[in-house]
Amino acid sequence: MGKITGFLDYPRVPEPGEAPNLRKRHWREFTPQLDDAAAAIQAARCMDCGIPFCHQGCPVNNVIPDFNDLVYRQDWQRAIEVLHSTNNFPEFTGRICPAPCEAACTLSINSDAVGIKSIEHKIIDKAWEEGWVRPQPAARRTGWSVAVVGSGPAGLAAAQQLARAGHAVTVFEKNDRIGGLLRYGIPDFKLQKEHIDRRLEQMRAEGVQFRPGVYVGSVADAKSGQSALTPGQLQQEFDAVVLAGGAETPRDLPLPGRQLDGVHFAMDFLPLQNRVLAGDTLASQILATDKQVVVIGGGDTGSDCVGTSNRQGAAAITQFELLPQPPAQENKPLTWPYWPVRLRTSSSHEEGCQRDWAVATKRFNDDGKGRVRSLTAVRLQWHEGRMSELPGSEFEIEADLVLLAMGFVSPAQAVLDAFGVDKDARGNAGAAVDGSAAYRTSIDKVFAAGDMRRGQSLVVWAIREGRQCARAVDEFLMGSSNLPR
Template sequence: MGKITGFLDHPRQHESSEAPAQRKRHWHEFISHLDDEAARLQAARCMDCGIPFCHNGCPVNNVIPDFNDLVYKQDWKRALDVLQSTNNFPEFTGRICPAPCEAACTLNISGDAVGIKSIEHKIIDKGWDEGWVTPQPAARKTGKKVAVVGSGPAGLAAAQQLARAGHDVTVFEKNDRAGGLLRYGIPDFKLEKGHIDRRLEQMRGEGVRFRTGVFVGSADDAKTSGAAEAVTPAQLQQDFDAVVIAGGAETPRDLPVPGRELDGVHFAMDFLPQQNRVNAGDALDQQIHAGAKHVVVIGGGDTGSDCVGTSNRHGAEAVTQFELLPQPPEQENKPLVWPYWPIRLRTSSSHEEGCQRDWSVATKRFNDDGQGRVKSLTGVRLKWENGKMAEVPGSEFEIRADLVLLAMGFVSPVQGVLDAFGVDKDKRGNAKATTDGEGCYRTSVNKVFAAGDMRRGQSLVVWAIREGRQCARAVDEFLMGASTLPR
């Protein structure tokens, strides 16, 4: 620890952000990292707690007390080395991770946690600014070839680790640009895509090849996905010594109620990627646009929040967000839930920009304007007793809805990809593979491994990075008999 009394002397300091009225006018990031001195004082708050629960709370097991101590000492280069020893992409997690490490911080028992995420953000941005983040090519090549299917955080982490182990790695991505959900899903105001581009350049410097516009599966599925080219799993298994499938969980949860077929009712992941493409300079014929509309977002998670922020930037007349579950408490019972992730009311930056939120609401139907378009939503209030929900009698209501966005999560990977590989699935439709013991991350098909949301189910970017790293080690052990890659 850098300063014995730091947690007593210095309050938590939050990163500064642009005011909502201004940031709604553009698509750029609006949160600024801490300056050197503010980061040093924040790092000084890290106490000698004996057991760093933050380390376990972080899915990639960041060595948080160590890089906090180095930041306090202003030894930024070593702090970066410590951070990158466990996390391939701190610029992603430092911006979009919900920070389970902070929930597990010992200070969080009775006060404000150390601003771990803000320190991580500062370290990696300083590393890029100083030119310390450079390619790390392998000293020796193994002669083994690995195909990685999917270029989201799990695929990118696996690819980078395998390339650094000396393998020849090719990443296959069905979209026209690499990045997966980071590229086409997370809005630019949360993660500008230049962060992805410069990381891809680093990986190219390490020998990773990227083949975009290539769908791995059947030719018919390739046409549906919009990919320009199709490659069969059999081809990959023939041409490569190992294959990692890390394509994500992309099947959205639907809402089968009357009126679902009406024009103006869309999945969130039909809506969000379009704006990413527009921001990238692509021309779209018919963009789903919220301008001057009354928008209803169904689903209270991160994807729903992203729909709120995007709708506000479109110039929506009004945005309402419904959640099926009851409103959580504003403050969790810390002694009861610490160090685990607490259920409490969370207000995102998008909510701050303008949104009417409502809980314990179920959708009964979408109503037609007579021309095949949605004009309103009929909902009903719910009551929850013993974990079961029931409609409140006489509580039906109608709300204007010119655009409805379904953001209720994802149920499984695209089944056609897994079917094409012929891998066994679990009960939720994910690729079946264990994460420990002999054969971890290995599917039922020889040479084929699975990682990320395609194996785990819908989860966080930081979990995807963990899975990609661990899967890379499993592949390296499979190919070489042993591995020096960290697990």
């Protein structure tokens, strides 16, 4: 490495961020990139550790020590070449990935991990600023055509790789804009949508065609404003099909009062704000303004509900989690280099939220007019992984708006059923990741990747699966592939 003692000489310094009381007044990103000098110092902390466990911690296997060394030496153009060699969209992962690479960092054993995510953020933003991110159209066309169903990170990664291999790629998206959950699931304050738009321009220049507003499946399931294509039409028109939709079936909470007005899935709430910020005029919108908001679910989606509710002017926000409160610091000798269970406080939590752990909801209570006015909950006790209700702990909390953010159980079953693919026990498309049938479903010419194949996961896993699936499709069409796995 460029500075052998860097990890001893320099402390970890996070990216600068706007104060919570200021940033919750707007919807823009509030974490600017490091400047060149600060990024070089943070990259200098990367150890000459011999075995870079960050590689296995990163699902796309980013070559982290190499780009850290290049940033330390201020060789930014080579740094983006190294980063792009494994990751099609560092501007997404550098903003919204939880950074499992940092949990696996060797320095993390007894110190603060290298700030890999902030360095990645800096590399890609500088590359865009300098004009180094250019279209890479294929030198020759193969004559084969591929349909990609779903335009989230898995679908986009697969489409870009296949286009660069010379195939004619068309991406189908049921929503009116391309981007999948990047577009309509993640709030703008975490990922401004111009980052998606400029990637799409690059991909168009590489030959990818985008067809938003097209539902692929049974024509009867298409909604107003959508055109429809059947699986048979796609299979007849294209030489291969990649199913890359998201995990869109939310986990429900079928309790008394679930039907009350004011009890909503998180994904009925979050996309509406994204649409408003995109300039759409909505007939109605679920708003947290001046309301007592209760978010059920302690993960990233729940955190996004907290941040959005704060910006909409909620009167108060409470977030419930079924599991007990995790420790503030993990037992590193026990957990490293794997993802640890520890207390994580998101930027949205910093902006204002009451968090409560080991709580189970019992029922939603009616205000007499068909709206929710409160919910009744009970505290839990956990023993050897089993939970039970704590006697006498039942309580009631005021709630004008309840947001269910308990994760997703599977991709949309209607799409998989329309194609007739075999499923695994969790309702995902059945497909292996290795061997001669990698990413192939039980239906000829039909492949699956991302949430559609593995279930709810991270953006970085979606990119990995999209890239690997693209190689499998290329091998299927050409007999061999030069695309990276």
